[in-house]
Amino acid sequence: METDPTPVLEQLIALAEPLRDLLARLTRPGWGQYQLGFILGLALLVQVLARILHTPLHDWLRARQGWPMWRLRTGLVLLKRLRLILFVALSWVLVWAIRELTWDSRAYFLSIAATLATAWLGVGLAARLVVTPALRRLVTWALWAFVTLYILGLSDEAAAVLDNIGLTLGQGRISALLLLKAAVVTGILFTLARLVARNSARRIRADETISPSMRVLIVKVMQIALYAAAIFIGLKTVGVDLTGLAVLSGAIGVGLGFGLQKVVSNLVSGVIILLDKSIKPGDVISLGDTFGWINSLGARYVSVVTRDGKEFLIPNEDLITSQVVNWSHSNEFVRLDIHFGTSYGDDPHKVRKIAVAAAQSVGRVLADRPPVCHIVGFGDSSVDYILRFWITDPTEGLTNVRGAVFLALWDAFRENGISIPFPQREVRLLDHAPGGAE
Incomplete structure (x- = not known):
């Protein structure tokens, strides 16, 4: 670990100085204490209003059965942040009133509180775009900390502290600031890649001029390219040297090639199936004793649903190497x-x-x-x-x-009196065996 505690302590002390001055001004007799009282009063008022409004708003949302699902989810997200929304609205109203009736300086701390609450609310709502819960929490807390320090004017001091905490690996150095930047930037790029991939996939699936198998192939290739680009750009943006990953990825590829032959074979077979269009979603196929229609084409397997509701996951390799009857390959007749x-x-x-x-x-x-x-x-x-x-x-x-x-x-x-014959046998019992035998 390459961390000298003396500079870190000095930087922490330097970071605490503005906070101590801000707290001293806030508790100083006069308008500083008045604004502190306003903030605490607003927090108490918001708590009471949230308790009063939560149940009626929740019941009102439950009664909106005809709304689209995205609108209902948005309403639930806003309902969970009702206290913060109320605080933002009331604090800005109070800031405006004080500035109109007195001087702007008498609303200095209130404006800081209102700005912080607004930024926290915006970060919380924007973080909902991140699907992965763990990554969403990380991005949320990191952005909350950043906007708080930025609004308080302490972002440079905090960055210096985080950058001084790190370790050296070979010719490179990894600091806490670098890891934090990489996580936040990669999370944002992943979210953007997901939004672009989802919207593009919806348009591609709706394009009837493209065959179903090519739609699946285009969507999968686009998703892989977007997510890979998000990781690459995110790491390069924060200054991570990726040249060393080439040797490591080559060694990992050799190991995976021996240990995951079946998996790689199924992946390659899936790409071949999509390219040659031998089967596609909706086709009716029979493979051995399995007869059904293709529900979806996966990277490793094909989902086939039978008439009795069973869903068979057939490896892609079996569809390449085995004889498959496709009842609707070229036409539906x-x-x-x-x-x-x-x-x-x-x-x-x-x-x-x-x-x-x-x-x-x-x-x-x-x-x-x-x-x-x-x-x-x-x-x-x-x-x-x-x-x-x-x-x-x-x-x-x-x-x-x-x-x-x-x-x-x-x-x-x-x-019409047409008969369907069936085998008939006539049995005769003889009195004695031939030849006089008894």
Whole structure:
């Protein structure tokens, strides 16, 4: 640790001198004490008003059911800061009144308190843009401390104290001021990157001229680029030397390459899937025993939702190396086949017409691609047929539409006297075995 306690103590003493002078002026008999009393009175009044107004305002917000979610969240955020909002409003009113009735100097400490409260309120509201709770708290406290010292005119002295606390690593030096600047700047840049990425992603997903897979790829590449740029720019802004990270990142990359082969393979496979557009969100696929539609494309896996509500997370590598049936790859037309048989006593020409009409009676069967029925063989006990028909909504299920066509066939055959044979066996009991054996 490269920290000499003597300069740090001297700087702390120098930092405390203006605060001590400010406190002495504030407690000096006269308008200084009056302003201190005004500040304490405002704090007490704000506490009472907040208790009175909180419940009615909360009930009023709960009654706004038709409002958008962002507006309700904004109302809750402002309600949590009701005391500070009231203090800011009343303190500035009091500052204006004193300046109008007397002199500006008699509202000096009140204006400082009002300015501090306003800055704290602005920092608290702006910090809501930071999603990560820990990072949000860090950015909030750091900005609160900075605006307080800045308004009091102590920012240079505080920066000198923090800069004198640090340690040396090789040719570089890391100070507390540097770490604080890096955290605040990176947090702000991360927030800006998140806002840009979210708004851009919304516009890209709404662009129908781009294929779904390319939308996902563009959004992911844009998010990675923005967040990486936020980290890089944040560290460079505060003066961190990034040349040493090149060797370290190379060594880490070699280690990850051996230890995370499957993970890297899935990541690369995900990029290949997005580039070749073999599958995209909304496609109906079957892989092994899994049949469903693609819900989302992730960096490591693909989410497939089945008809029974199960969600399978299939690694991207399996979709590259295994045989995948994509029912809606180039178009949404899907042909289904149904096999059935009738007895030899039924006219096959009549059977074919009845089967086609029965399939056409099912709502999901396409009329512009009419069903067809063909004889495929003469079995042991039946004439075998195949009925083929087309649908365009495989996401609605295949088993249910097959079942509907089977049921329509059953009803049509019963109405027209067409029989569906089934295997029959005849058992005979002999009185004695052949050859006279008993």
